[in-house]
Amino acid sequence: MNLEARLVWGTNDEQGGPNCKPVDPELAATLHRTFKWSHYFEITNQVAAIPEKQSRDLRMSQRCTLRVKNLGGSRVEINCIGQGKEVHKGAYTLTPPSWLVLGGNDTNNTAWFIGLRTGGGRAITKN
C-alpha cells in the first residue's frame, strides 16, 4: 500500500507563514465544504510504502506522529500520537482516490487536519 499523509492548517488568516503551501485541490474542496476556515495551507506531506500487516511511523510535525498499520484489503489502523501520547486510534477503509481526514481545533481559532489517501498500485510523487 502506498500511503500519502498531509498535514494541513486551517485558518482565517490570508498569510500562512513559512513552509506553507497551497493544499491539494480535492482536499481543499472537501475542507472548504465542511469546515468554517477560509484558508487551508499544507504544512507537510509524507509518503510511505507499507507492506501488509506492517506499520510505519509518519512524523507529521514536532508534536505529531502518525503510526499507520496496513491491515490488508484497503484497511488501515491509524494511531495518532501527540507529544508521545496516543491521542486517537481507529481502523478505517481507504478507498482511492477519496481522502480520510482527521482534524481538531488548534490555538488561536485555527485547526489542524491530516489528510490520508492511498494511491492503490500507483507510485505517489512527494511534493
Next chain:
Amino acid sequence: MKNDLQLKVQSWLDGELPEREARQVGEWIARDAEASALAAELGSVNQAMLRNEAGVTLSDSREFYWSKIELQIQREAERNRVHAPVPWYARWRKFMGPALGVAALACVMIVAIRQAVPPTYDEISATIDGMEAVTFHDQSSQTTIIWLQDSTQAPMDQKPALPSAQPQDEPESVIDM
C-alpha cells in the same frame, strides 16, 4: 426625575402598566417635557433594535453540525439505557443468555465464512481521556472525517496532547528537516 418615575416611563412605553395607570402616566408624559424626552429616547432605542438584529450564519456544513448533535443524542440515550431499571422479563435473560449466545455465535461464524472480504465498517477503538471523536461521511466526495475534540474544561496547558499545525515563530519549520 426620580428613578421610580423613570422606570414608570419605561413601563408605560413597554405596555407593562395596567390600563388605568397607563392612561394616567400617558397623560403625565404628554404634559411633562422631561418625561416626554425620556420616553422618546428609550423608544428610539427600542425601535432601532426591533427587527434589526444582526443575522449570523453558521459556517460548519450541515452534516458536520448535525454529526455532533447525533453523537450526543446517542450517547445520552445509551447512558439512560444503562441506568434504566431492569424489567422483570429481562431477568430471564441470565438463564437464556448462554443458549442465545451460542446461537448468535453460530450465525456470525456462518456469515463470516460466507464473506470473502473483511467487513468495511469503521471502528474507533480508543481515544485518550478527555477527548472524543466524531466521525461522519461526506457523501458527495466519499470522504470520511474524524474530528477530535476536547471534552474537558481544562486550561490550554492542561489539555490532552494534541497535534498542531501552527507555523512556528522561530526560524525552524514545524517539521524537522
Next chain:
Amino acid sequence: MDPDKSALLEADLVRMAQRGDMASFEELVARYRDKIYGRAYSMMRHEEEALDLSQDAWVKGWQRLSQFHGESSFITWMTRIVINLCLDQLRKQKRQRAESIEAMEEEGGGAIERRMPVVNVNPTLGLERAELRERIDRALAQLSHEHRTVLVLHEFEEMEYKEIAKQMKCSIGTVMSRLFYARRRMGSLLAGLRRESSE
C-alpha cells in the same frame, strides 16, 4: 438525508420527530440552526461557546420533544431552550469570575445612567439597515452579560418583564432597572458610534 424532507411542513416534521424519526428532526435542525446559533451568540458573544450551547439545545430539544404541544411555534420553543442553557452558563461563569466594581454598579441600575441627560437626537437616524445592524451588534458587545441578556430578551425576543424575570431568576424590579440602564447605555453607545463615523 432524505431529500423529500425539505418539502415537508414544519408541523409534519415535528410530528414525525416526536414519533422517533431522527431524519425529520435533522431537517428541523438544518432549517433553524442559524437562528438558534445566532441567539446563543447574541448572549454569549463567543463563537465556540455559542456553537456548543446551540448543539446542546438541539440535544435537549430532541429529548423533550414529547413536551412540545404546539402552544408556541417550534422555533420559539427551541429558542427558549437555548436561552435557558445560555443563562445557566452565564450564571456559572459569573460564580467563577470576580465581580468588578463596574459590574456591581451596573447591577444596581447605574447611578450615572439615572442622572444622564436625555439624548435628544435619534442616534440611528439616517442609517442604512445593514449599518444600523452592525452598530447595534458592536454596541451590544460592549455591555455586560446581564444587560445584554435583558436587552436581547426584551427587544429581540419581545418577552414581557415577568417572563424575563423568570428566565433570569431575578425580580421584576431588577429586570426593569437593568433594562433601563441597558437602553440608556445602548443609546449613548450608538450616539458615540455615530459621532466616530462622522469624524
